Amino acid sequence: MKYGYLRFIRPLVQGLFFVFSLYIGYEFYLFYSWAIGGSGDFHPRPPGVESFLPISALLGLKRFILTGNYDMVHPAGLTILLAILTISFLFRKAFCGWICPVGFISNLVERMGHTLRLSISVRPWVGWVLSIPKYLLMAFFIYVIFIKMDLHAIEAFINSPYNVAVDAKMLQFFLAPSNTTLLVIGGIVVASVFIGNFWCRYLCPYGALLGLLAMIGPLRIVRDEEKCISCKRCRRVCPAGIPVDKRQSVWDPDCIGCEECVSVCPKEGCLLPRLGHYRLNPLWVPLLAVALFEVAWLVAMATGHWETMVPIDIFKRFYAVMEGFAHPSY
Ligand code: SF4
Ligand code: SF4
Known part of the structure; x- marks a missing residue:
């Protein structure tokens, strides 16, 4: 197998x-500890933490489209979102298959299921039914952000204290998860042992959006x-x-561009993989996706669209x- 190394x-x-994601999380924890007075040592806020704020980034994207104004509250979040959308259009969902830390954990659990011989395959129609929640979630976010909220509401959200502090709220969510959160996460992990990539395939609304972009993109896995x-x-x-063995060309929104199929x-x-009319060495897919990221x-960084303009005192x-900050309702 020529590409087995993949x-x-x-x-x-x-x-x-x-x-790297864990490192960013730890750096943010140090900044947060300093900001709330729990530590005397100042640590700069890592902008990469904004990659965990996809909804805020989607709001920033709408404002950017409508006004040309870049979101300078969470600019790294918008930059990362734009990079991920571009990667998904050009290289299928290579972000999910090669970069996303949740995808990595999901793959590890999937491999565990294979090793323990617990994994089961899902019939295509069952897969489609199970996929409904992620498309409903995606449709909900698209409806609220791109249809229901006007520019005034978007601006109000982006500049709200809730949005400025949402990174710390996210940290608290991970540091002190509720029993319900733990139960849901535990359920997803157990389900992933039996059905590989359960979260990514059936629940992730972000992946659903990226899958639709990948469907209209130029990259396909093509079978001779x-x-x-x-x-x-x-x-x-x-x-x-x-069912790659039945397809002449894989265009499915669930394809994460991992090239496991090519490697075996x-x-x-x-x-x-074929990009337009050109057959590619499969190594180019992850190389180009990571390079674009x-x-x-x-x-x-070079153009000043990475570091937030919010002064550190405001974060504090x-x-x-x-x-006391409630999620703004619209
Ligand atoms: S079934 Fe799949 S792996 Fe086997 S030869 Fe055909 S394309 Fe390759
Ligand atoms: S079709 Fe191939 S590249 Fe796409 S998800 Fe399946 S194994 Fe990965």
């Missing part, structure tokens, strides 16, 4: 991004029917449960009283 590279790349020996290895390893195909040149970060002041 199966080893993917967890490595995912693992690196996962560790004349070379195919119908061994079904591609279907068995696909974390999205796609025994017939050289039978299964390859990094370039977005560098450009944002809002964190001190954020318990």
Whole structure:
């Protein structure tokens, strides 16, 4: 198998991004501790923490589209969202398959299910039914943000104390999860042992949006029917449960561009990614996706679209009283 090495590279790349996410979370924890007076040592606020605020970033995106004004409350969040949308359009959901830390954990649990021989395959129609919640959630967010909220409401939300302090609220959510949260997370982990990538395939509204973009994008995994020996290895390893061995071209919104299928195909040149008319070496997909992610970060840094314009004193002041901030309702 010419591209078998991809199966080893993917967890490595995912693992690196996962560790980096933990590092950002820890740096933010140090900043937060300082800001609420729990520690005397000042730590700068890591802008990357805004990657955990996708809804705020979507609001920033709408304002950017309507006015051209960049969200300078959480600019890194908007930059990361724009990078992820571009990656998803160009390289399928390679963000989910190669970069997302939740996707990494999901893959680890999936592998555990395979190792323990507990994983089961889901019939396509069952998969579609199970996918309904994530599309409903996505439709809800799209409706509220892009239809119901006008520019005035968007501006009010972006500049609200709630939005400024939402990073700390998110941290509290992780530091002190409620029993309900723990039960839901535990349920998803258990479900993921039996049905690989349960969260990503059936519940993540962000992934649903990225999948729709990937569907209209130019990258496909293409199967050469004349070379195919119908061994079904591609279907068995696909974390999205796609029947790759039956497809001439994989366009499914659930395809995460992981290329597990390509890596196990025994017939050289039978299964390859194709960008428009060009067949690609599969290594280019993660290389270009990660490069685009990094370039977005560098450009944002160089042009002043990475660091927030909110003064540190405001963060301190809002964190001190954020318990009283309710989510703005529209
Ligand atoms: S079709 Fe291939 S690239 Fe897409 S999710 Fe399945 S294994 Fe990954
Ligand atoms: S792994 Fe390759 S040869 Fe086997 S069924 Fe899939 S595409 Fe065909």
